[in-house]
Amino acid sequence: GFITFRMKELREDLEEIVDKVVERYMTEKEYNEFIKLLKYFVEIQESKIEEINIIIKSDGKYLIQDKEGNDIEKNYLLI
Known part of the structure; x- marks a missing residue:
């Protein structure tokens, strides 16, 4: 009720902040998984x-x- 009708800007700002936090989290998670995969490939390679x-x-x-x-x-x- 009150938030939907009276505080529309605050709700939009909060949604934007949550979206940015989720996006940052997902980007960091993907980066860490990629680094882990690279480390694995380096680890299993035989030195030439x-x-x-x-x-x-x-x-x-x-x-x-x-x-x-x-x-x-x-x-x-x-x-």
Whole structure:
């Protein structure tokens, strides 16, 4: 009664707030499930390289090498 007829703006504001909270919750839940899935995929993957070294050069560029110093960027990464 009273809220329906006298406080229409308040009801609309509350509905909007609830909608935003539900949307934020669902987005966060989907994000967390996606991260969990990514972690699972990383966990079950067999390592192709035992050790990598990332060398940051003075110009901000970097090199990615295996433990023998071989450039692995071209062989394993899609850049």
